[in-house]
Amino acid sequence: MIQKLTLTNFKSFVALAPRAKPPNRIVTPLTEPEGVTVQFGGLTLIIGTNASGKSNLRDALRFLHGVARGYSLVEILGERAGPSGEPQWEGIRGGVLEAVARDSSPPGNRFALAVETRVVAGGQAAVATYRIEVEVGERTRIPQLAYESLSLSSEKYPTFHTEERTGSEQIRVRYRKRPSKGRLGPSERIRSDQPAVTQLAEHPGCPAAVTSECRAFLESLAHLLFLNLEPTTLRKPSFRGQRSLGERGENLSSVLEAICSDPMSKAALLEWLSELAPLDVTDLDFPEVDQVGRIQLRLLEHGGRALSAESASDGTLRFLGYAAAVLGTGPARCYFIEELENGVHPNRAYLLLELLRLRTRAEGLQVIATTHSPALLDFLTDEDLAHAVLIYRVGNHSRAQRLAELQWLEEVRKHASAGQLHSSGWFENVAAILASEESP
Ligand SMILES: Nc1ncnc2c1ncn2[C@@H]1O[C@H](COP(=O)(O)OP(=O)(O)O)[C@@H](O)[C@H]1O
Ligand SMILES: [Mg+2]
Numbered sequence: 001m002i003q004k005l006t007l008t009n010f011k012s013f014v015a016l017a018p019r020a021k022p023p024n025r026i027v028t029p030l031t032e033p034e035g036v037t038v039q040f041g042g043l044t045l046i047i048g049t050n051a052s053g054k055s056n057l058r059d060a061l062r063f064l065h066g067v068a069r070g071y072s073l074v075e076i077l078g079e080r081a082g083p084s085g086e087p088q089w090e091g092i093r094g095g096v097l098e099a100v101a102r103d104s105s106p107p108g109n110r111f112a113l114a115v116e117t118r119v120v121a122g123g124q125a126a127v128a129t130y131r132i133e134v135e136v137g138e139r140t141r142i143p144q145l146a147y148e149s150l151s152l153s154s155e156k157y158p159t160f161h162t163e164e165r166t167g168s169e170q171i172r173v174r175y176r177k178r179p180s181k182g183r184l185g186p187s188e189r190i191r192s193d194q195p196a197v198t199q200l201a202e203h204p205g206c207p208a209a210v211t212s213e214c215r216a217f218l219e220s221l222a223h224l225l226f227l228n229l230e231p232t233t234l235r236k237p238s239f240r241g242q243r244s245l246g247e248r249g250e251n252l253s254s255v256l257e258a259i260c261s262d263p264m265s266k267a268a269l270l271e272w273l274s275e276l277a278p279l280d281v282t283d284l285d286f287p288e289v290d291q292v293g294r295i296q297l298r299l300l301e302h303g304g305r306a307l308s309a310e311s312a313s314d315g316t317l318r319f320l321g322y323a324a325a326v327l328g329t330g331p332a333r334c335y336f337i338e339e340l341e342n343g344v345h346p347n348r349a350y351l352l353l354e355l356l357r358l359r360t361r362a363e364g365l366q367v368i369a370t371t372h373s374p375a376l377l378d379f380l381t382d383e384d385l386a387h388a389v390l391i392y393r394v395g396n397h398s399r400a401q402r403l404a405e406l407q408w409l410e411e412v413r414k415h416a417s418a419g420q421l422h423s424s425g426w427f428e429n430v431a432a433i434l435a436s437e438e439s440p
Contacts, residue, residue, distance in 0.1 A: 008035030041387035042360035048391030053398030109137035121216035237294035346375035378419030392431030
């Protein structure tokens, strides 16, 4: 579970105000003011006008997910291909050169991302605090690690932190020498083109506690899925036994089949579907549709009519895609969904929200979703609304505001729903006020 993310000079996330406390050389060597912090709950809705920075936030989470996949910095920002040239990772929008904020002051060539996640290390639950700073200065140089650290709330001393760079391709790192009580050992050189955390997780010289803390942290970001469901992909037949839904909805049929093998889960799924009017689905089945044994979802309606995934509506398939994501037994534990309302009828948006709310209450599952839809906001409970985050701009810079911390919210909510507030432009007015308070 991701609890908190701070973006400093990453894309549009630039701080204006200087940091309150002077930075501690060891812990935060970045000299610019600290950036923008976003907090996440089990279900977190991100609202904000176009170009406010919602997708930049997604890019930051994708960067961290790239770290967890063990990629090098240039692969994370650029792209990565497999051994036979097949694309494995799309990189971050804007690539290496547009990762750093264009107009920070003072101008810099470095961005920092800091994240807090819940982890289990050595059988013990803890909060991991991780920070990575990347230098992407000149066109001719590959991105380099400028600073990195990891610490766990259960340990007195950090798991590791880096020190100065030595030469163009190496950086010094110090990690905890002995389990629990041990202070940091002498520094050692590692590569500076790849995150230290993935190097130390495999480093034979590291004490077991250090490698296991690194792995526990990586694990907490490994199971993120950036869902971007596409009806054409959702319709495609898939092989039986595939339990992981792909980002575009790959394997929907086999994931649903696996869910339906448990009678309770199947009943729950059918109940959700029966509310998704005008369908009247009484059963689902998964006939083989080709020579090699791929299966494809079929919806059986009242009166015996069968509807294959080919002719099911886009909205129904999307709904099934989200249901497969949160009801399935796939490895993903955190979903990032852009424009949640896409293709789902406004009158049925509440169903989707209810499903996500129910599933994120179950321990460990997390959903972060951007939305523009007043209809969707109308169905937020007070708790959902408290976790929702407004992204807005002060000039060219993005800011984040947790709705729960808006002092006016409680008062106006007595007179209008969140959807009404959204469609009347209230959130934009709030953003404008917050922005004017910050502008010099
Ligand atoms: N490196 C950068 N420096 C400053 N601003 C950036 C940078 N990269 C992107 N942006 C700004 O971010 C905005 C797009 O944000 P985005 O997250 O895609 O918006 P949305 O909220 O619609 O998803 C654009 O206005 C763009 O100018
Ligand atoms: Mg966007």
